[in-house]
Structure formats: C-alpha cells, structure tokens
Amino acid sequence: MDQIRIGIVGYGNLGRGVEYALRQNPDMALVGVFTRRPPSSLTLQTPGVPVYPLDALDGMEGAVDVLLLCGGSAADLPEQSPRYAGRFHLVDSFDTHANIPAHFAAVDAAARAGGKTAIISAGWDPGLFSLVRALAAAVLPCGESYTFWGRGVSQGHSDAVRRIPGVRDARQYTIPVPAALDAVRSGANPALTTRQKHMRECFVVAEEGADRARIEQAIITMPHYFADYDTTVHFLSEEELLRDHGGLPHGGFVFRGGRTGRQEQNRALVEFKLTLDSNPEFTACVLTAFARAAFRLGRAGQAGCKTVFDIPPAALSPLSPEELRRQLL
Ligand code: NDP
Numbered sequence: 001m002d003q004i005r006i007g008i009v010g011y012g013n014l015g016r017g018v019e020y021a022l023r024q025n026p027d028m029a030l031v032g033v034f035t036r037r038p039p040s041s042l043t044l045q046t047p048g049v050p051v052y053p054l055d056a057l058d059g060m061e062g063a064v065d066v067l068l069l070c071g072g073s074a075a076d077l078p079e080q081s082p083r084y085a086g087r088f089h090l091v092d093s094f095d096t097h098a099n100i101p102a103h104f105a106a107v108d109a110a111a112r113a114g115g116k117t118a119i120i121s122a123g124w125d126p127g128l129f130s131l132v133r134a135l136a137a138a139v140l141p142c143g144e145s146y147t148f149w150g151r152g153v154s155q156g157h158s159d160a161v162r163r164i165p166g167v168r169d170a171r172q173y174t175i176p177v178p179a180a181l182d183a184v185r186s187g188a189n190p191a192l193t194t195r196q197k198h199m200r201e202c203f204v205v206a207e208e209g210a211d212r213a214r215i216e217q218a219i220i221t222m223p224h225y226f227a228d229y230d231t232t233v234h235f236l237s238e239e240e241l242l243r244d245h246g247g248l249p250h251g252g253f254v255f256r257g258g259r260t261g262r263q264e265q266n267r268a269l270v271e272f273k274l275t276l277d278s279n280p281e282f283t284a285c286v287l288t289a290f291a292r293a294a295f296r297l298g299r300a301g302q303a304g305c306k307t308v309f310d311i312p313p314a315a316l317s318p319l320s321p322e323e324l325r326r327q328l329l
Helices: 014-023 077-084 097-114 128-139 155-162 178-185 212-220 239-244 279-299 321-328
Strands: 004-009 028-034 051-053 066-069 089-092 117-119 143-149 166-174 198-207 230-235 250-260 266-276 304-306
Touching: 004 014, 004 279, 014 028, 014 279, 028 097, 028 279, 066 077, 066 279, 077 089, 077 097, 089 279, 097 117, 097 304, 117 279, 128 143, 128 250, 128 266, 143 166, 143 178, 155 166, 155 198, 166 178, 178 250, 198 212, 198 239, 212 230, 212 279
Parallel strands: 004 028, 004 066, 028 051, 066 089, 089 117, 117 304, 198 230
Antiparallel strands: 143 250, 166 198, 250 266
16 A cells, blocks of 8 residues: 655644544655754654654655644734745645635645645544534534633643743633533524633643732733633642643533424434543644545545635545445445
8 A cells, every 4th residue: 555655844732743643544654854943953753754854854855745833823823824835735734724725725726726635624623623613513504503612721822821020930711611412402592702712721820929819810800811801820839830731631512402303392402522631632633634535535626725615525434435435324
C-alpha cells in the first residue's frame, strides 16, 4: 500500500498530537516536521523522522503529499496556509470564527492557482461541531440549536488572567451550567443568556505578597472575558497548579431541539457530546482524518479551498466504499 506522505508544520501541542495520531493510521507516513525554531531544539517521539527548518519545504513538493499546518490561528495560519496552499495539499484547524471567510478566500486563491486542495478549520469547533450543527438544522428545520463548551481549559481566558499584575500563572475552565443543559434536554427550547449557559472557574498562582482580593476583582469584572459570567476564583500554589491542572481537557455539546408531526406535537432532540482528556490530541486526530480526504480530493483534481461541509464522509475513512457499505450501513 502506498502511504500518504505527511509533513507537519509547527511542533506545538497540535503538532505533537498529529505525530501520535499518524501512528494510528497505517495508510499515512510522517515525512518530516518543519519548524521555525532551530531543528536541533526539538525532540520528536518518533525515531528516525527528520526535523527541518521551515524553509526546507521549498523544493519538497515532490516528497510531501499533504501538509498538516499546526500553527496558531492568531498569527501563524493566516500567513502560512495561503503561503503553502499553491504548492501542497493541506489541512489546517483555523479557529478564529469571525475571520473564516477571509481566510477561506486567501487560501482558495492560492490553492486554485496551484491546482491543490486545501481544507481549513478542520478541528472540533470549528470542525465536527460545525458539521453536526449543519446536519441537525437541515434535518430539523423547525427548532433551536445550542452549543455548550466544557468542562475544559480555555487558553485565551487563562492568558487573560496571567496578564493581571500579581498573577504568576493561571488556568481557566469553561463549564456549562447544568440547569441550562437540563432545560435544553427537556425540549423546552429555552432562550438562554450568556450567564445562564456557561460559568467560569479560575485557578490562580499569585506572586508573593500580591493583593488577592484585588486580583479576584480584576478577574470577575474583566470585560468580554469574565464580566458576563458567574466566575469562581481559587488561589493555589504553583505545585498544586502543575499537579492538578497540567492537562488540556475540553469538550462540549451541540444540541438541536426540534418538532415533528402533523401539529409539530412530537419532540426530537439531537445531542452530540465530546469529552476530551486532551483537546490538542483530539484536534490532531480530526486533522489527520481530513488529511486523507485532502489527498483523495487532490488526486481527483478538486482544486481550491474546502471546509468540513464540502468533504464527503467516505473520503475521511480508511475503509473502501464497499467496506463502508458492508460494515456501517
Ligand atoms: P501551540 O502554542 O502549542 O503551538 C503553536 C505554534 O507555536 C507551533 O506550531 C510552534 O511553531 C510554536 N511553538 C510551540 N511551542 C513553542 C515553544 N516552546 N517556543 C516557541 N514556539 C513554540 O499551540 P497549539 O498547538 O496548542 O494550538 C495551535 C492552534 O490550534 C491554536 O491556535 C488553535 O487555533 C488551533 N485549535 C483549533 C481547534 C479546533 O477545534 N478548530 C481546537 C484546538 C486548537 P514552530 O514549531 O514553527 O515554532
């Protein structure tokens, strides 16, 4: 079996996750990791796989089938995805929801010019959650959709707490409010405010002698991040933070509550739930499945930028169409 040759661009949490995910997909092989840092500063988990400086990608068009871009959405992907989309099939997990149309346009122009296939925003949200929202809304046109995130670590909110003077380190968890989940599951299709849907919990390591009451006030009144939520703040030691809050768990729920029947008298509820010990490792698993689709669509000449909505589920699966029909229908 000819393996799909994969290059990883960027070796952070997500890049490492892709390295692990590829081990579970024997139809793919890791050709190399490409980084902006000195290659000798990285230690991969897979013996024998080379680490290259990012510039080495120029000239490797014949050696890599699909690039998995694992950089950050804020600054890396807006520059890297359009830069490589004309020369490689690629997949990214761009997650700045408001900027997806502009990112799509930039990647699409490059991919079409080079006759390559690019799939953007292929994580879990955006990504799998987007697919479920679209599918459930199409099936139940009379209804309401809801998305809840957590319990999970939000990097953006953790960073916001770390920027407060007197804070040495912090972790922030986003948590769905149980009463809101119950209300949605009841089929009442409730109207919920921001505060009614999610709460926030912060674990903070304060600098020695810092005024904890002031830090707590600065957190719970912070506009955009915390002011619209019920927020709990706990202070703890650096050792406790590392011991108890070192992971990157996440997850969430997508619901669609609808009505069916002659008088729309019957309730129908779609519920899709993710519980993830590691957000980046799961996101990497999603990217890896979409790499297979990018390769197949690329081979079929379907050039341009795609999102998860444009990918046939069969293109994600390692099974052949015959096996899929036999095993999963
Ligand atoms: P990281 O901050 O761990 O890595 C981002 C980049 O920073 C890496 O590609 C790497 O590039 C560089 N980097 C990593 N570690 C270091 C370091 N120690 N020193 C200097 N540079 C470093 O981000 P994540 O991997 O956790 O996440 C990447 C993106 O994935 C996020 O920005 C988010 O947008 C997206 N994401 C999307 C999800 C979705 O559902 N759609 C879910 C989760 C994440 P290089 O090797 O070139 O230096």
